[in-house]
Amino acid sequence: xxxxxxxxxxxTLVHLSGVDLIIIAIYFLxxxxxxxxxxxxxxxxxxxxxxxxxxxxxxxxxxxxxxNLGSLELLGWAGNAYQYGxxxxxxxWIGAIPAMVFLGLVMMPFxxxxxxxxxxxxxxxxxxxxxxxxxxxxxxxxxxxxxGVNMYAMALVMEVVLGWDLNxxxxxxxxxxxxxxxxxxxxxAIFNEVLQFFLIWxxxxxxxxxxxxxxxxxxxMVARIHERFPGQDFTHMWGPMSSASNNPMGVQWIAxxxxxxxxxxxxxxTTDFLVVQRVxxxxxxxxxxxxxxxxxxxxxxxxLIVILPGLLGRAVLNVHLVPGNVAQPxxxxxxxxxxxxxxxxxxxxxxxxxxxxxxxxxMAGMAGNVSAxxxxxxxxxxxxxxxxxxxDAHYVSMGRWCTIIGLIVSIGTAYLxxxxxxxxxxxxxxxxxxxxxxxxxxxxxxxxxxxxxxxGFWGLLAGVVTSxxxxxxxxxDPSWVKVFAFxxxxxxxAQAMWQALWACVTCVVVTVLVTLVTKPKPDEELxxxxxxxxxxxxxxxxxxxxxxxxxxxxxxxxxxxxxxIFW
Amino acid sequence: xxEKHHIIPVWFFVGLLLLIYGxxxxxxxxxxxxxxxxxxxxxxxxxPVWWGALLIVLGAVYCAxxxxxxxx
Numbered sequence: 001x002x003x004x005x006x007x008x009x010x011x012t013l014v015h016l017s018g019v020d021l022i023i024i025a026i027y028f029l030x031x032x033x034x035x036x037x038x039x040x041x042x043x044x045x046x047x048x049x050x051x052x053x054x055x056x057x058x059x060x061x062x063x064x065x066x067x068n069l070g071s072l073e074l075l076g077w078a079g080n081a082y083q084y085g086x087x088x089x090x091x092x093w094i095g096a097i098p099a100m101v102f103l104g105l106v107m108m109p110f111x112x113x114x115x116x117x118x119x120x121x122x123x124x125x126x127x128x129x130x131x132x133x134x135x136x137x138x139x140x141x142x143x144x145x146x147x148g149v150n151m152y153a154m155a156l157v158m159e160v161v162l163g164w165d166l167n168x169x170x171x172x173x174x175x176x177x178x179x180x181x182x183x184x185x186x187x188x189a190i191f192n193e194v195l196q197f198f199l200i201w202x203x204x205x206x207x208x209x210x211x212x213x214x215x216x217x218x219x220x221m222v223a224r225i226h227e228r229f230p231g232q233d234f235t236h237m238w239g240p241m242s243s244a245s246n247n248p249m250g251v252q253w254i255a256x257x258x259x260x261x262x263x264x265x266x267x268x269x270t271t272d273f274l275v276v277q278r279v280x281x282x283x284x285x286x287x288x289x290x291x292x293x294x295x296x297x298x299x300x301x302x303x304l305i306v307i308l309p310g311l312l313g314r315a316v317l318n319v320h321l322v323p324g325n326v327a328q329p330x331x332x333x334x335x336x337x338x339x340x341x342x343x344x345x346x347x348x349x350x351x352x353x354x355x356x357x358x359x360x361x362x363m364a365g366m367a368g369n370v371s372a373x374x375x376x377x378x379x380x381x382x383x384x385x386x387x388x389x390x391x392d393a394h395y396v397s398m399g400r401w402c403t404i405i406g407l408i409v410s411i412g413t414a415y416l417x418x419x420x421x422x423x424x425x426x427x428x429x430x431x432x433x434x435x436x437x438x439x440x441x442x443x444x445x446x447x448x449x450x451x452x453x454x455x456g457f458w459g460l461l462a463g464v465v466t467s468x469x470x471x472x473x474x475x476x477d478p479s480w481v482k483v484f485a486f487x488x489x490x491x492x493x494a495q496a497m498w499q500a501l502w503a504c505v506t507c508v509v510v511t512v513l514v515t516l517v518t519k520p521k522p523d524e525e526l527x528x529x530x531x532x533x534x535x536x537x538x539x540x541x542x543x544x545x546x547x548x549x550x551x552x553x554x555x556x557x558x559x560x561x562x563x564x565i566f567w
Numbered sequence: 568x569x570e571k572h573h574i575i576p577v578w579f580f581v582g583l584l585l586l587i588y589g590x591x592x593x594x595x596x597x598x599x600x601x602x603x604x605x606x607x608x609x610x611x612x613x614x615p616v617w618w619g620a621l622l623i624v625l626g627a628v629y630c631a632x633x634x635x636x637x638x639x
Contacts, residue, residue: 019594023588026587059577210614213609347607348595353588
């Protein structure tokens with residue numbers, strides 16, 4: 001998707017006025033000032049890497065959902081909504097909400113009570129060094145590559161949308177992120193994610209409001225889409241999914257429910273340390289359980305500012321957008337729909353706010369990656385394998401240096417990607433290889449105390465190998481698409497769902513088989529780590545309004561209602 | 568938000584940013600009132616004016632509620 005951005009940059013999409021530039025400059029000044037202000041609070045390892053474990057449920061919840069609300073996400077999913085219609089909202093609803101509720105109610109108590117500082121850290125406590133090292137090394141490597149991809153993607157969007165020089169965007173964004181994360185650690189990253197959350201909402205919410213006014217509401221928008229694209233269904237989520245041939249994504253409902261809802265999203269939202277780290281910063285177990293559920297309510301609303309603008313683009317834009325990989329110079333791509341809609345409705349001032357929201361999203365994405373990288377490198381690689389018994393201040397210093405070095409590597413990656421565009425898609429695909437099987441390993445380890453040390457490692461490895469194999473086969477020989485995805489029509493998004501499902505199933509099967517022939521860990525080593533041996537604080541004395549389970553169920557009920565409304 | 572460190576709440580910074588942006592966007596909307604920018608749809612609705620006003624109100628509320636007061 002992103003590689004395609006490099007093709008066909010027609011002209012700059014928007015032109016900024018003086019007030020817009022002032023708005024952007026104020027954002028940079030404020031985030032730097034916040035970074036310097038927070039430096040004095042990030043003294044110990046727990047402060048720097050886990051924001052002192054003192055965030056309220058609201059702050060941790062907003063940071064949790066914001067860490068995923070990057071600009072690549074906004075531009076890409078608005079483009080997907082233009083291309084596939086409201087089906088793209090599956091990634092925000094069934095592809096996120098059940099997983100967030102599951103993380104809050106089932107998994108978070110174990111992460112939190114074990115006092116782990118990271119997901120690989122939990123694997124070390126639960127399984128041992130083998131599974132932890134595999135997870136830590138792959139996560140650190142991939143995270144830093146992703147930071148570079150984010151950096152390059154931001155520079156590219158700024159070049160296409162605003163006409164800014166690529167090098168200027170890379171240098172300014174990396175310097176800013178480097179200064180504020182190295183200074184305040186996770187404190188800075190979380191503060192900026194909360195700021196970014198508000199910027200994105202206030203920067204993008206006018207698009208659906210004005211779009212609805214222009215089209216005469218939902219029914220008016222649907223009528224316009226039907227008039228302009230007769231015979232195509234862009235406004236139903238489940239109806240066109242009885243068969244892969246009925247929808248442009250080439251996907252059946254079974255892949256959405258089991259591939260996306262049960263595996264892919266569970267893997268991402270419950271084991272990707274980038275998002276889980278935000279919840280680990282919560283001040284107590286109840287806040288840690290509540291944070292992902294608060295995030296779930298906001299996540300459910302995100303289609304309003306991402307999917308709806310994509311649909312409105314179908315209804316009102318007079319230009320025809322095309323897939324990025326076939327766009328010719330002078331043509332607009334699917335991913336341009338959000339900037340195009342921004343330019344359609346927003347004049348001076350509002351345009352600056354919208355562009356600042358995009359910049360904030362990109363920078364928060366980079367900051368999230370480097371802060372997660374610094375934690376995993378310092379605590380899961382450097383401390384256990386290089387320098388075991390250094391004072392706490394040494395590890396904080398290592399975290400700060402890691403942030404700087406991580407950004408320098410990211411800049412290198414960004415320039416590498418510039419000369420090898422296809423690498424971007426591979427880096428993104430690689431990240432997905434580890435997430436689905438990791439979910440199988442973590443959740444089995446939490447819920448079944450019998451799972452043995454080596455079963456965790458071999459299950460994870462088998463899942464990753466399956467994921468890589470399925471990806472390679474489908475990429476280089478399309479005849480395999482029918483085998484893995486049960487339909488030759490499956491598009492890359494559908495292929496990724498099936499790939500995740502196969503990887504997770506393989507991981508679970510291998511983990512169970514190896515467990516049956518190996519010796520389990522003794523109970524005393526598993527206390528506080530697995531369901532049968534952990535005392536999770538009860539909430540009988542908490543009013544029902546403050547119970548995470550009540551809000552988790554409410555989120556699921558709203559999810560079901562949304563599915564019925566947009567069936 | 569912070570019990571151990573007495574950090575200024577993030578909500579104050581959110582309020583400050585919304586307030587500053589609100590003033591800039593509101594002012595820009597007023598300046599362009601009689602000459603709306605070309606090529607912008609529905610410019611007759613003067614979205615920057617009421618959106619800027621909304622940001623000012625929200626920003627002011629957040630700033631006032633979370634203003635860092637010295638503890639005694």
